[in-house]
Amino acid sequence: MAKPESSRLYERVASDLAAKIAAGTYPVGQRLPSERELAQSYSVSRPTVREAIFALELDGQVEVRTGSGVYVIARAPRSGHAGVTDIGPFELLEARRAIEGEAAFLAAAQISDTELAEIERHLANIIRSPHDIAASEEADRQLHLAIARATGNSAMYASVEMLWMARARSPQYRLLSDKAHEAGVGPRSDEHALIVEALRARDPDAAREAMRSHLTRVLESLLEATEVHELEQARARLDAQRRRFVTGS
Numbered sequence: 001m002a003k004p005e006s007s008r009l010y011e012r013v014a015s016d017l018a019a020k021i022a023a024g025t026y027p028v029g030q031r032l033p034s035e036r037e038l039a040q041s042y043s044v045s046r047p048t049v050r051e052a053i054f055a056l057e058l059d060g061q062v063e064v065r066t067g068s069g070v071y072v073i074a075r076a077p078r079s080g081h082a083g084v085t086d087i088g089p090f091e092l093l094e095a096r097r098a099i100e101g102e103a104a105f106l107a108a109a110q111i112s113d114t115e116l117a118e119i120e121r122h123l124a125n126i127i128r129s130p131h132d133i134a135a136s137e138e139a140d141r142q143l144h145l146a147i148a149r150a151t152g153n154s155a156m157y158a159s160v161e162m163l164w165m166a167r168a169r170s171p172q173y174r175l176l177s178d179k180a181h182e183a184g185v186g187p188r189s190d191e192h193a194l195i196v197e198a199l200r201a202r203d204p205d206a207a208r209e210a211m212r213s214h215l216t217r218v219l220e221s222l223l224e225a226t227e228v229h230e231l232e233q234a235r236a237r238l239d240a241q242r243r244r245f246v247t248g249s
Helices: 009-023 035-042 046-058 089-110 113-127 133-149 154-169 171-182 189-200 204-225 231-247
Strands: 062-065 069-072
Touching: 009 035, 009 046, 035 046, 046 062, 046 089, 046 171, 089 133, 089 154, 089 171, 089 189, 089 204, 113 133, 113 189, 133 154, 133 189, 154 171, 171 204, 189 204
Parallel strands: none
Antiparallel strands: 062 069
């Protein structure tokens, strides 16, 4: 029986790039085309390309070199075959933004004082653990799950819980998290405080907007933390500086 085509865009991109690496189109030691060029070539978004690079990086086929680009380091995966993949970290965040935004809306309309007090405790744990990533991220998870429970909708809670479970098991998300931690990215207490403030006011629209804005900023900060600064960009900046020096403008 033929294997069904993957529905994940990043897996298709990773698979095609791996095939080209194996065929020698991109030999060992060569830098891959820029993220922008790959996105245009495959007609996908740059986050999708980045998810594909994560998959190849986990398989030991490419290496990300800060300030230079992504380089091929092996023609085949270190295990002999492509590793396990899961939901891409950026598509996971997009799903969370949609679903958890609605969860916040529903929770704000009916949250009890007891439920609100629990969420405020989790917020306090985020605030008191700015330098303990593990503790603040666990408090972050508990806060989001508590909001989902406060909807009183078991299907909504199950959906949010599933997304957090997917985040925990995804090798790609774990790699993204490691890179983000190295860049100093962690849960933001001020963004969570705005969500809690809207819940406290029992304002569904404000709660939805605060949750969506928070997850949008999470997505943007993770994109920034994992940005691969291409060699061409560095050269362009250097050339611009040289021109300004020569012209004096």
